[in-house]
Amino acid sequence: MKFIKSLCAASLTALSVAQAGCVMSGGNYYCSETDAVVFSNVGYSGSYKDVTSMDESSGVCLQDTVSFSGSLAPLDEELSVHFRGPLRLLQFGVYYPSGGSSLGKRDNQVQEEPCEETVQSHKHKREVAVEYVQVTSTVYVNNKGQPVTSSVAQQEAPGNPATDVVSSYTFVNTIVTPSTSATPSTGTSATTVLTGGRAGSSSPEPASSSSIVSLSSSTKSSASASSTSGSSTSGAWVRSSYFQPGSASNCVFMNHQGGSAGSGVWSAAFGNSICYASSDGVSGASSAQALGDVTIKSGQEYMIFSGSQCSGNDCGYYRKNIPAYHGFGGENKIFVFEFSMPYDTAGSGYNQDMPAIWFLNAKIPRTLQYGKSECSCWKTGCGEFDLFEILSPGSDKLITHVHDGQGSDGTSTGGGGTQDYFQRPTSGTMKAAVIFNGSDKTIHIVKVDDDFDAQLSSDVVNSWLQKSGSTAALA
Incomplete structure (x- = not known):
């Protein structure tokens, strides 16, 4: 989402979406509706180019190499949370494990401050009975992203294009059988592995036979939701940040109107910096304000940081004279959302009716979210995670995708995703949780019905982790 749709994409070695029962719509492939997506094998050791200075007069930015390593790296670094309209945000929260959690020591010790205002929680429960039948297959791919046979993969011939740098991926293909009370799209979900990049869309495009891997296996097994996930927690999760319209605790709303209303800066070289957002989400403000109960329009954006202000060098380099706050760091954390994405057909501008939520x-x-690539670490793969993204105007299918250097040459064109989708909440609201689990290198995105209380019990979190759905294995 760094450069909206034009650069938030990658080419991939994937299941044949045609054989998986997927359909093309608006230039992108979609497979089955899902209530959960699990990213596995997240995190690797690598590096990116971090900004070390920005010259407002010349527009020159200098960078230096930063190395990272960890079970969810680089997504275990501090994240900011971004929203694009048309969108209405009803709840947002961040949780960290208490001392008793099996996921390890709490990564951020900031405690939530008492809220001065509360609003009635929203409940939108729906019962869906789904049977999951999984088909697995191991696929071998060479360094050009071309499928090879297992016998060829076992040959060791350095320098031979047919066998050089062979990778092995296990695909899980989930066939969803809804009950009569549920009406998700039928079809077969696709697990995808990305190995390179292209500009355009984060959905896979038809490719030549040399870059498409078809899933074919006679190995079938019925799997319950509880048996498809190895993740679990013990102990409560404590809420550190929370928002409801008109009330924000330990979180700060910002947008890109710097220099216009008493916070942030503007220069001819870099344009507007980030600044405090007013309660309407789209105007600038001189101090932090809680977002109101507003629906922002197409193309309008705001973002959320933690309530902890940067001090000294603890946030690294950032643009001078901006309100600089920490993001949400750590490899064990939970983000929760309640939102709606109504249709917006009134205009026809850039990103019209294409809402999104992303990290x-x-x-x-x-530093600079929109502008010269050398003035942020985005292009070199420091991390973006699209949680719920509409890829074409008016679509009702939300896609999720990771963009970092994993599985590529160390740029933002790596990562991975799935062509299964969440149904866009155009009327009513959708509740969702995003669970970062460093212990098994997974990130879970799940639709939920539970309330977002000050603490989440291990039973609640485990029920979210055990939800089965689409899988996306990063290389």
């Missing part, structure tokens, strides 16, 4: 490495907006 960025918090260094990106603190």
Whole structure:
């Protein structure tokens, strides 16, 4: 989402979406509706180019190499949370494990401050009975992203294009059988592995036979939701940040109107910086304000940082004279959302009727989210995670995708995703949780019905982790 749709994409070695029962719509492939997506094998060791200075007069930015390593790296670094309209946000929260959680020590010790205002929680429960039948297959791919046979893969011939740098991926193909009370789209979900990049869309495009891997296996097994996930927690999760319209605790709303209303800066070289957002989400403000109960229009954006202000060098380099705040860091954390994305057909501008919610490495907006590529770490793969993204105007299918250097040459064109989709909540609201689990290198995105209380019990979190759905294995 760093450069909206034009650069938030990658080419991939994937299941044949045609054989998986997927359909093309608006230039993108979609497979089955899902209530959960699990990213596995997240995190690797690598590096990116971090900004070390920005000259407002010349427009020159200098960078230096930063190395990282970890079970969810670089997405375990501090993240900012971004929203694009048409969108209405009803709840947002961040949780960290208490001392008793099996996921490890709490990554952020900031405690939530008492809210001065509360609003009635929203409940939108629906019962869906789904049977999951999984088909697995191991696929071998060479360094050109071309499928090879297992016998060829076992040959060791350095320098031979047919066998050089062979990777092995296990695909899980989930066939969804809804009950009569549920009406998700039929078809077969696709697990995808990305190995390179293209500009355009984060959905796979038809490719030549040399870059498409078809899933074919006679190995079938019925799997319950509880048996498809190895993730679990013990102990409560404590809420550190929370928002409801008109009330924000330990979280700060910002947008890109710097220099216009008493916070942030503007220059001819870099344009507007980030600044405090007013309660309407789209105007600038001189101090932090809680977002109101507003629906922002197409193309309008705001973002959320934690309530902890940067001090000294603890946030790294950031643009001078901006309100600089920490993001949400750590490899064990939970984000929760309640939102709606109504249709917006009134205009026809850029990103018309294409709402989205996504994470960025918090260094990106603190330097330059939109502009020269050398003035942020985005292009070199410091991390973006699209949670719920509409890829074409008026679509009702929300796609999720990771963009970082994993599985590529160390740029933002790596990562992975799935062509299964969440149904866009155009009327009513959708509740969702995003669970970062460093212990098994997974990130879960799940639709939920539970209330977002000050603490989440291990039973509640485990029920979210055990939801089965689409899978996306990063290389």
